[in-house]
Amino acid sequence: MKLDPAPALAAAFVLLFAVTMGAAWLAGDRELARQLSQGLLNILIAVSGYYFGSSRGSQAKDATIAAALRPAGSVEHSEDSAP
Numbered sequence: 001m002k003l004d005p006a007p008a009l010a011a012a013f014v015l016l017f018a019v020t021m022g023a024a025w026l027a028g029d030r031e032l033a034r035q036l037s038q039g040l041l042n043i044l045i046a047v048s049g050y051y052f053g054s055s056r057g058s059q060a061k062d063a064t065i066a067a068a069l070r071p072a073g074s075v076e077h078s079e080d081s082a083p
Contacts, residue, residue, distance in 0.1 A: 017040065024032040051064065 021033060021036050
């Protein structure tokens with residue numbers, strides 16, 4: 001079994017952001033809280049652009065979305081393989 005560090009890293013970054021945002025809010029530093037919120041929004045926009053941006057073909061986008069929505073263990077059937 002291969003260990004995937006991505007979920008642990010994502011959780012660590014979310015926790016770090018939450019603690020930093022909470023500390024800024026409790027300290028009364030509204031400007032830092034605003035900058036952190038804007039930075040998070042910028043990161044979310046960049047991630048969305050990477051996965052669904054115009055540089056990727058719409059067929060690849062459709063395949064990505066279909067693969068994400070497909071239940072685990074299901075088999076994909078291609079129209080080309082029909083008899």
